Amino acid sequence: MLPSPAQLAALDAADPLYFARARFRLPPGIVYLDGNSLGPLPAALPERLAQTVASEWGDGLIRSWNDAGWIDLPVSLGAAIAPIVGAEPASVVACDSVSLNLFKLASAALALRPGRRTILMEASDFPTDAYVMQGLAQLAGVTLKRVERADLTAALDGDVALLLLTHAHYVASQVHDMAAMSAAAHKAGALSLWDLSHSAGALVVNLDADGADFAVGCGYKFLNGGPGAPAFAYMARRHWDTAEPALTGWMGHAAPFDFTADYAPAAGARRLLTGTPPILAMRALEAGVATFDGIDLAAAESKSRQLVHLFAAGAATLPGVTVDAPPAVRHGAHVIIRHPEARRLMTALIARGVIGDMRPPDAMRFGFPALTTRFADIGLALEALQAVLTSDEWREERFAPRGIVS
Ligand SMILES: Cc1ncc(COP(=O)(O)O)c(C=O)c1O
CATH class of the missing domain: 3.40.640.10 (Type I PLP-dependent aspartate aminotransferase-like (Major domain))
Structure with missing residues (x-):
């Protein structure tokens, strides 16, 4: 059974790390589950970089090697x-x-x-x-x-x-x-x-x-x-x-x-x-x-663990996929869902705004960094995965493999 929106909302409300998501600029309408490959944009980064370019480089020139x-x-x-x-x-x-x-x-x-x-x-x-x-x-x-x-x-x-x-x-x-x-x-x-x-x-x-x-x-x-x-x-x-x-x-x-x-x-x-x-x-x-200032990494690990388990349990109820059971003792912040057409499925999923990645031959990989992932994202991602799996849309030509990076 997929987790209910109310259950996930309650987990978000009780999450001591929920505040950290505001430290990032995430595009609206996207569920980003690939921070384990490329972390999202920190909100403070563009201004910091612009200042480095304009002030430290532009004004300071070579003096900035010492002065900055x-x-x-x-x-x-x-x-x-x-x-x-x-x-x-x-x-x-x-x-x-x-x-x-x-x-x-x-x-x-x-x-x-x-x-x-x-x-x-x-x-x-x-x-x-x-x-x-x-x-x-x-x-x-x-x-x-x-x-x-x-x-x-x-x-x-x-x-x-x-x-x-x-x-x-x-x-x-x-x-x-x-x-x-x-x-x-x-x-x-x-x-x-x-x-x-x-x-x-x-x-x-x-x-x-x-x-x-x-x-x-x-x-x-x-x-x-x-x-x-x-x-x-x-x-x-x-x-x-x-x-x-x-x-x-x-x-x-x-x-x-x-x-x-x-x-x-x-x-x-x-x-x-x-x-x-x-x-x-x-x-x-x-x-x-x-973005890690003041973050308790034990809390981060434990939140990612909870997210992984919720997602894995929900995905296990979906048709046609197998879930790699998260290792019992301790594990990383991602989980693998297998399907022979993983690449096409992931492309179709991304078209629905849920971004993960894939590793050949058959692994869809979903990452759950604690700073940016909401419990509500689990529900949205599982819903989209269910829709992709049951609609057969991934067979369409537009989801054929393209590009080198997976
Ligand atoms: C375990 C591990 N080591 C190394 C790398 C990549 O190394 P590099 O930063 O040199 O590209 C990755 C990239 O995903 C990785 O997962």
């Missing part, structure tokens, strides 16, 4: 992201993409474990994680071992230098126990690197307390930093003096403006920086991160 704090933005923004992932401020920097940061940190881990020749990761993790590790393994002459989740611990042998894990899986939504897996890696003499792309801003994350060595995460998903927003990178304090990422650019130099001939790493996480930071994108990410 541009040169320190990767570090100050990293410090703003740090509490969202349970890290001390100086251990996080905002820079580059997740892919690049994975390379930097994994190369640093290999250098910290000389003699060990294996990078271990989960077979089904997000493709870029595997692709980057394949390239690095080839370059460094080490082996990339990809195993099923259940076999990870057994595969942690004396040759593993690095265990790379995605905290919340991008499809299955399962969440690793960060403390347990980091401890298992350490027990085997290896280091841990965590991809927080589907966790940062969605789940409670405690990098420092859980013993993570390194981590990366997305700026454009739950952190609402805009399309292609800079990513972030984390390095635990115990590695600040010894980690040596293989990408050594001038922004990670101890004294970039001394223009010396040879590389010398900056202290701490700053050495993870490479080239000139994209200031406009950094300011946008700053506005995105500010």
Whole structure:
């Protein structure tokens, strides 16, 4: 049975995070369930960006590198992201993409474990994680071992230098126990690197307390930093003096403006920086991160959990689809609904104003970020999904697959 509008209205009325939706500019008539891929526009962002362009760039010109704090933005923004992932401020920097940061940190881990020749990761993790590790393994002459989740611990042998894990899986939504897996890696003499792309801003994350060595995460998903927003990178304090990422650019130099001939790493996480930071994108990410001011992440995780379960239970009553049961213990802020024609169905659903995404071959993915999703959205989305499924409209030519991005 689908939840009643009255039941959902009561949940919205009692929701301690309902106020946060006003921090965003969401188009009327749209039910947006894809903040796990691209967060919506923070309401304060356009003005902040306009001011950066007109005042900091237009008037300040090159002086703004110092006067407007541009040169320190990767570090100050990293410090703003740090509490969202349970890290001390100086251990996080905002820079580059997740892919690049994975390379930097994994190369640093290999250098910290000389003699060990294996990078271990989960077979089904997000493709870029595997692709980057394949390239690095080839370059460094080490082996990339990809195993099923259940076999990870057994595969942690004396040759593993690095265990790379995605905290919340991008499809299955399962969440690793960060403390347990980091401890298992350490027990085997290896280091841990965590991809927080589907966790940062969605789940409670405690990098420092859980013993993570390194981590990366997305700026454009739950952190609402805009399309292609800079990513972030984390390095635990115990590695600040010894980690040596293989990408050594001038922004990670101890004294970039001394223009010396040879590389010398900056202290701490700053050495993870490479080239000139994209200031406009950094300011946008700053506005995105500010949408978390005063947000209790435990409340956010628990609200997303409730939304996922309500939606999953409602979808399970609809014809022709199967619902991936949300993992029992803990899970990410999205759920998968399967249908062989997922791509067409999602296109038809989007035409009705309900936006999710799809992952091949048959997964429709719906995300429920706590800051922007109302309980009422569950009812609207289920109603639209029911209409699409029962009308057969998704078979129409206009819903045939188009475009590359799904
Ligand atoms: C788990 C995970 N890692 C990495 C990425 C993307 O990395 P990048 O920011 O380098 O494109 C995604 C994108 O969806 C992801 O889900």
